[in-house]
Amino acid sequence: MASLAEQTRGRLKVFIGMAAGVGKTHRMLLEGQAEQEAGRDVAIGLLETHGRIETARVAEGLPLIPRRRVRYREAVMEEMDVEAILSRRPELCLIDELAHTNVPGAGHAKRYEDIEDVLAAGIDVLSTLNVQHLESLNDHITELSGIRVRETIPDAILGRADEVVLIDLTPEALLERLRAGKVYPVERIDAALNNFFRIENLSALREVALRQVAEEVGAKRLTTELVGSRVESLAADAPQAVGERLLALVEPYPGAQRLVRRAWRSAQRLGAGLDLLWVRPPGKALSGEQQRSLTALRQLASVLGARMFEEESDDVADAVVEVAGRRGSTYILIGSSRPARGLARLRVPLPQRLMARLPGVDVRIVADRAQRPGVESP
């Protein structure tokens, strides 16, 4: 049962895009207009047109709640007036730029905190966000683009949104808009083209944005299933989530790094996340060499952006099934095993056990490519 606060809380819808200029604010305003025409009380809590004529034109006819002035050092700045929104109490409020940082002394430090207050008052909110402002993606995007974005928001904010809508545009179309002066004023176009707005940056950002929204959809689907306690029936009936996730089984020995590299390349090609799992036999101490291999594996996982799990268990299959279920893995990758001897021959091999216990999950045995015939020696 949802609490009363949850029932009366407003709904948050976020328009997310790869960069400025894709049309997030435009789309937010169009939805605001449609809602107003449908008879709802709509108001703009905050709008950043950045001097774009098109954006200002779409906003016409929507009531605008004036900003409040905040004195900071010698300057007077303008910020969203949360008190005014709460006393005006529209049914739907449009608040641009979810990741904005407020001027010190203007109440909350971040705009998403202001939006929380508005939602808590039962007012629905439409807002906008660029993907590079998400905290977890910030480092990755900095490495891709070479430009660090200072204003970030915790991913949980997006996770709590009732709806996330991706506003997509091809990099070519966005550059066209930029060159036509539809994104920034003429004097800023050259600088933008030479820095952030490069085709390789935009392509990478677009991929990140598409993947992020796909993951949000997947996560929401999973949450709905768990909340509804219909996990098994839904797992049988529902289509698979969009995102792929790989789980590679590793052990602390030098050859495991090759398996990890292959798994990472596969994950990259699939646009999937990568987890590593080491099932540690209980009570077994590591040798010095194993300890070094484990440290090297952890370092490799960290630099590749993979997450490494260590589970203590007597039964590898049990541990894999548990972690794969928890992480939503769609592929399991394992190295080739030594042929069983003695009574161990009677034991069902690990890949078969995994396939039997993880229906719908691919199990892949990774070969040692160096042993392929035709691999040249120098």
Place this chain on the structure above:
Amino acid sequence: MNVAVLVLVACAAAVFGIAAGYWLPPHGRVPAAGVRERGERRILLPFSGQEISRRSFEAAVRLAKAENATIMPAFLAHVPMSLPLESALPVQCARGMPLLEAIEQRATSLGIPVDSRVGRGRSARDALRRLLEQEHFDRIIINADEDPRVGLSYEDLRWLLQRVPAEIMILRPGFKDDRRISVDAVSGHF
């Protein structure tokens, strides 16, 4: 009498099988064919670009064979100041991992044991320094013809000679030998 013998033989076989199943690891690894046991000595072969000179690789192989050593190719990743030191670096890894794979494949095909590493730092020297703080290496083989903008500069090489307690072999560029091992050498889908 015969039944008792049969039962005895069956019990012995079962005990033997159980013992074999117990002592042999159920998920042991297949040793790479032709690769000898891992040596005690460790030869570090660091790189930061997308290729290394064939001369330094061959020197590492010769030494590893002579000394029964393990070659340890190490990719040195550069973390920009704008990122935390522990950041994932997928863009650089997309360049470095295939070369690590190519070196490992080549060395393994020659029967040399390999144990790769990845170092991370604010510069190639910093990444190497952190790696050397974590582990001991008996020898370090360095290319002197790496692009100093991405790799180790001559200043770094001097630092290495002065500060690092390992045998260091610096290979100058070969005038007539500019063969390289690059990511193109990798076999398979890398």
